[in-house]
Amino acid sequence: MSKYIKSELFRIMRVKSTYLFVIISTLLLVSSNLVLASVKLSDSKFPYATTDFSFSNVVSGIIFVLFLCIMVSNMVFSNEYGNHTMKNSISFGLTRSTIYFGKLIVQFIYAIVALAVIIGVHVISAYVLLKNSGTDSLLMLMKTCLFCLPLFVFGLAITNCFSFLFESTGATIASSFGILLALPLISNLLGMKFEIFQKFAEIMPYNMINSIKYDFKNFTFDTIWGVDGFRNYWSIGMIEVALFVVIGYIAFRKREIK
Amino acid sequence: MRDVILTTKNLKKIYKNTTVLDDINMEIKQGEIYGLVGKNGAGKTTLLRLITGQAFPTEGELSLFQETSQSKLSKERKRIGAIIEVPSFYPKLSAQQNLEYYRIQRGIPGKQCIQEALEEVGLSDVGNKKFQSFSLGMKQRLGLALALMNKPEILFLDEPINGLDPFGIVEIRNLLLKLNHEKNITILISSHILTELSNLVTYYGFINNGKMIKQISSEDLATECKKFLEVKVDKVEAMTALLETKLGCTSYLVTPEYTIQIFDYLDEPAIISKLAVDHDIALNEITVKDINLENYFIQLVGGKENE
Numbered sequence: 064m065s066k067y068i069k070s071e072l073f074r075i076m077r078v079k080s081t082y083l084f085v086i087i088s089t090l091l092l093v094s095s096n097l098v099l100a101s102v103k104l105s106d107s108k109f110p111y112a113t114t115d116f117s118f119s120n121v122v123s124g125i126i127f128v129l130f131l132c133i134m135v136s137n138m139v140f141s142n143e144y145g146n147h148t149m150k151n152s153i154s155f156g157l158t159r160s161t162i163y164f165g166k167l168i169v170q171f172i173y174a175i176v177a178l179a180v181i182i183g184v185h186v187i188s189a190y191v192l193l194k195n196s197g198t199d200s201l202l203m204l205m206k207t208c209l210f211c212l213p214l215f216v217f218g219l220a221i222t223n224c225f226s227f228l229f230e231s232t233g234a235t236i237a238s239s240f241g242i243l244l245a246l247p248l249i250s251n252l253l254g255m256k257f258e259i260f261q262k263f264a265e266i267m268p269y270n271m272i273n274s275i276k277y278d279f280k281n282f283t284f285d286t287i288w289g290v291d292g293f294r295n296y297w298s299i300g301m302i303e304v305a306l307f308v309v310i311g312y313i314a315f316r317k318r319e320i321k
Numbered sequence: 322m323r324d325v326i327l328t329t330k331n332l333k334k335i336y337k338n339t340t341v342l343d344d345i346n347m348e349i350k351q352g353e354i355y356g357l358v359g360k361n362g363a364g365k366t367t368l369l370r371l372i373t374g375q376a377f378p379t380e381g382e383l384s385l386f387q388e389t390s391q392s393k394l395s396k397e398r399k400r401i402g403a404i405i406e407v408p409s410f411y412p413k414l415s416a417q418q419n420l421e422y423y424r425i426q427r428g429i430p431g432k433q434c435i436q437e438a439l440e441e442v443g444l445s446d447v448g449n450k451k452f453q454s455f456s457l458g459m460k461q462r463l464g465l466a467l468a469l470m471n472k473p474e475i476l477f478l479d480e481p482i483n484g485l486d487p488f489g490i491v492e493i494r495n496l497l498l499k500l501n502h503e504k505n506i507t508i509l510i511s512s513h514i515l516t517e518l519s520n521l522v523t524y525y526g527f528i529n530n531g532k533m534i535k536q537i538s539s540e541d542l543a544t545e546c547k548k549f550l551e552v553k554v555d556k557v558e559a560m561t562a563l564l565e566t567k568l569g570c571t572s573y574l575v576t577p578e579y580t581i582q583i584f585d586y587l588d589e590p591a592i593i594s595k596l597a598v599d600h601d602i603a604l605n606e607i608t609v610k611d612i613n614l615e616n617y618f619i620q621l622v623g624g625k626e627n628e
Contacts, residue, residue, distance in 0.1 A: 066425060066426055066427070066428045067426055069425050069426075070422050070423070070425040070426035073421065073422055073425050074411065074414065074418075074422050077414060077418055078413055078414075079413075141411065146409055146410070146411060146412060147406070147407070147409035148409050148410060148411055150373075150375050150405055150406075150409065151409065151410075151423060151467065152423075152426060153373065153374050153375050154373040154374065154375065154398065154401070154403040154405065154477075155398060155399060155401075155403075155423075155426075155427055155471070156374065156394075156395040156396060156397070156398030156399045156401075157395075157426070158395055317377070319370070319375060319376040319377065320370075320375040320376075321370075321375070321406070
């Protein structure tokens with residue numbers, strides 16, 4: 064397994080898209096700080112050129128990380144079926160479990176590094192370009208990321224699962240969006256009429272992330288589970304991750320490779 | 322006695338009610354170059370995919386280095402090299418990077434094996450070129466480099482000379498012969514280009530419609546395919562008696578069509594014709610004939626099917 068992970072890390076480090084993804088995401092996020100700073104330059108009374116506002120913005124848009132996980136997983140999977148590259152590993156005797164779990168671990172490593180770089184550069188640029196309003200908002204940003212981490216992993220796990228199931232990248236992306244976005248939205252609508260769907264909607268990662276209530280004055284947040292929020296977010300997230308990891312593996316275990 | 326490296330017993334593969342492979346029984350011994358001959362869709366690639374673990378047999382048993390369980394087969398596959406169908410690599414990585422990727426994955430110590438493999442297949446000058454810009458011939462060579470990188474004991478090569486130019490074909494043929502003779506690497510090679518196989522192979526397996534219809538050593542095949550004089554006479558029995566008594570020739574066959582195939586006197590057909598004429602045997606036709614591998618194969622699978 065470790066050799067497979069090393070080889071995958073070697074490969075993704077030699078592909079431009081690996082760096083482009085991080086650079087573009089970072090630049091887009093940093094550009095928000097640049098806009099705030101430049102507005103402040105032209106209008107000295109502009110109240111939002113602060114680190115608090117900048118970090119609160121990121122927290123409000125944290126749901127996007129879930130969808131970026133689809134891209135990360137897809138990039139690491141690297142169209143194995145389209146390129147027919149997996150047969151080289153299978154022919155050498157690598158087990159399907161090594162390949163399946165190896166890919167997922169590499170996706171996790173890359174996602175964590177990418178998230179750390181993107182958020183890290185954003186934080187540094189905020190402290191350099193904007194008025195320092197303390198560390199409370201930064202702590203809230205960190206805590207939100209920690210809360211949502213298993214849900215982001217769910218985004219990776221589900222895309223990894225579909226990547227191994229479907230030969231088409233389009234089908235993988237569409238199915239991942241279906242589970243991550245369409246299913247929670249449909250469950251929300253049905254939940255208005257049927258309670259069971261409401262309960263189901265509550266445990267959908269998209270809804271779990273969106274239902275976090277932020278208090279941007281005191282830089283605290285709460286979930287529908289109150290004090291049990293952290294425990295529930297992690298336990299539900301990990302169960303859902305395990306579910307799709309197992310489904311994907313069982314299906315891939317008997318899959319024939321071309 | 323040489324070790325048996327690969328054995329299949331009643332190997333069967335069914336895809337959606339279609340039997341793609343049916344009761345394949347074969348054995349490859351160490352040091353052999355086994356040629357798998359068959360038409361398109363005969364089941365050659367499916368057989369290789371089963372052997373290399375890309376697909377699973379519906380029935381039957383596969384043994385590699387005397388191991389049959391799935392977990393042990395996976396371990397034993399580390400001793401093989403394979404090119405199945407078109408060689409495939411990551412298009413945006415260079416040849417060297419692709420090989421380095423698999424070197425790390427396979428835990429092969431030392432990076433020198435990459436350059437050695439590239440040199441062996443004649444790609445040392447294009448190691449930094451991206452795979453996506455490779456020609457089919459170059460892809461075949463890179464596939465072979467990958468197959469050789471882990472110093473395999475057996476190579477499974479599916480149509481490895483597809484896309485190679487005539488010089489490339491000769492180079493790869495010589496390389497395979499060198500690997501077999503000098504490093505005692507066993508080779509299973511499938512190909513449509515039967516004349517090429519005849520320069521390499523020590524044992525043949527003919528496969529048609531998913532069935533192994535004949536397995537034969539190259540020596541026996543040469544006997545079956547060798548040149549002969551085809552003699553058509555009106556008195557076959559009298560002629561054969563004369564061959565034995567007058568010329569001492571026992572190396573002949575009488576076909577069901579009552580022609581005589583004589584495997585001697587190929588350069589002196591006049592002796593045969595004189596023998597017939599001197600003994601009032603009407604000689605209708607005398608020709609030098611041979612069966613090459615292609616003709617042999619076509620006869621074997623049924624010529625009508627291939628027309």
